[in-house]
Amino acid sequence: MSLLQDLLGKDFVCDQCGKRHVVKLLDVRFGAGALAEVPELCQRHGGKRVGLIHDCRTRDIAGAKVAELLAKAGCDVAELLVPDPAPEHVPVCDDLTHDALAAKLPKADIYVAVGSGVINDLTKWLAGDAQKPYISVATAASMNGYASANVAPTLKGVKSLVRGAEPVAIVSVPSLLAAAPAKMTAAGLGDVLAKPVSSADWQLNRLVFDEYYCPFCAGTIDDIEPIYMDNPGAIGSGSETGIGALFEALILTGISMTMAGTSSPASGGEHLVSHTLDMMSSVDGVPHDFHGRQVGVSTILGAALYEELAALENPVFKVPDSPSDPAFWGFLAPSVESYHEKKRARVAAAIAEFRRRPGLWDEVRATLAPQLRSAARLKDCLRRAGAAHRYTDLGIGRDRYLAALLHAHEIRERFTVLDLARMAGILPARAGELVDRWLAD
Ligand SMILES: [Zn+2]
Ligand SMILES: [Zn+2]
Structure with missing residues (x-):
């Protein structure tokens, strides 16, 4: 079993640092049919009332499909579209955006973020405020924040750190990550x-x-690192294996921060x-x-x-x-x-x-x-x-x-x-x- 699968839902006293490490992330579903598993995950970890958060790009990539699957499975889906702040500008994670979304946030048993950095950070933050679980549907292997509870918003112009909810599940599809803009995957690397x-x-x-300091938390990606480090061309060419390894490393990195606190x-x-x-x-x-x-x-x-x-x-x-x-x-x-x-x-x-x-x-x-x-x-x-x-x-x-x-x-x-x-x-x-x-x- 991979280290990632082995760590899901674990609560243990670390033999390397003596501290108790808790991983609240319970499920990682990564495969061609993974989106179809979202309804079951929502019901298992929250309930049938689902708040779906995406923007106009990630709605087209996967959000609309997830909404359809949820509705088909009998879930009650309320969509919240994160608006673009201006034409040609993508959303940002800041206090203004958070407050505007909070005012419109649908009541739900569980929230689902469809997107990468900004959409996940906003959802983590809003779900944390509402004290509800959230599931991340990742659309790009672009950052290591998927598995962590940390949000890095700009508050009154200053880059800050806020604690949100960590996801109960992370879901993605290899072809979806491989189709993300190369610039985003390269950012993840x-x-x-x-x-x-x-x-x-x-x-x-x-x-x-x-x-x-915990040597275990410091070393969580040591075994995966050679997959992309020895063959970086696989990331550049959009190979599903290379990007899959990168995605796993990004999730493990997020888990290491959560475990270390x-x-x-x-x-x-x-x-x-x-x-x-x-x-x-x-x-x-x-x-x-x-x-x-x-x-x-x-x-x-x-x-x-x-x-x-x-x-x-x-x-x-x-x-x-x-x-x-x-x-x-x-x-x-x-x-x-x-x-x-x-x-x-x-x-x-x-x-x-x-x-x-x-x-x-x-x-x-x-x-x-x-x-x-x-x-x-x-x-x-x-x-x-x-x-x-x-x-x-x-x-x-x-x-x-x-x-x-x-x-x-x-x-x-x-x-x-x-x-x-x-x-x-x-x-x-x-x-x-x-x-x-x-x-x-
Ligand atoms: Zn430790
Ligand atoms: Zn970073």
Whole structure:
């Protein structure tokens, strides 16, 4: 049995971290006839009154079909169409959209989301508010949030984290995922490739601050990773096997975050750069690329920073930071500074730990090395899959990417490779050189 099937509905005390891990996801149905199983899943996990949430694109792809199957099975289906905010604009997950949908949310025993990132996040959030279960019908292997309870909405312009409902079931059809836009699948690959680098950041926090860390949660996709990493062309060409493996890895990544009770197993410094690009867009009102594409590009750089750090024999750590720059952050400045203030204290504490424990640096290098993947291998994988691996792929220039890289550590308290690289003087001094070497072409 695969690890994924084995983990469904499990509630166990982990022999690797001692913590109780609970997986509320009970069913994953992935196959040609999987949509036909939605009515039975709804009735088993909720009831006959079903609230179906989709947008005009995902309704055409699968939503209308699911509604028809539910009605045929005797369910009482109320559809909620998430409107496009403007012509040519797709919906976003923010407080305004949430509030507008909440006012129209049909009463139901169970909700079904048909879509990928935004539709799932909104449904997770609304079902969580209503304290009802929800089922995810995934239309693209584009992100790792399917199995998690975390919602990442923009609240008053600031990228935030809200707890919603985790799905009781995830359903998808291989041909549906293979037919999704290649750009979306490539985004999923970028998000999943981040895991080794994010998990290294997580382990770093254990080593330096003695914080909670679980090797089992960090390693959930180790066995699947070679399927897409050794054969990224299968993702690029839309092979159902390659995309199926990617989809399974994305679900397992979501489960690992839920089990750990933190996003740390799959969200480190590379995610902060992506969030910063999103926030820069909300400050200057220009669009940004998909989450997973920004994450993939930044994962190459995160791995490169770890390689530069690993080469240092005796780094001299310095407190690098002055307060965050209000001119850069615009209306977000006060909220960013509140995080950055905590971050500065954290960096100072890290430096004190390295001074206090002379063997710590070598322990960090030795422990993280086997966990990481090389920047060259990550870049090659993204390139061969037809995914974003240069800043120009994200529709931005060198200066904008550099600005995100140099400000990303300010937005969260979480200690990552970005902070370690700043303490060691690699950032900001060599930022331009590394971006040119790894992300220019
Ligand atoms: Zn554990
Ligand atoms: Zn992500």
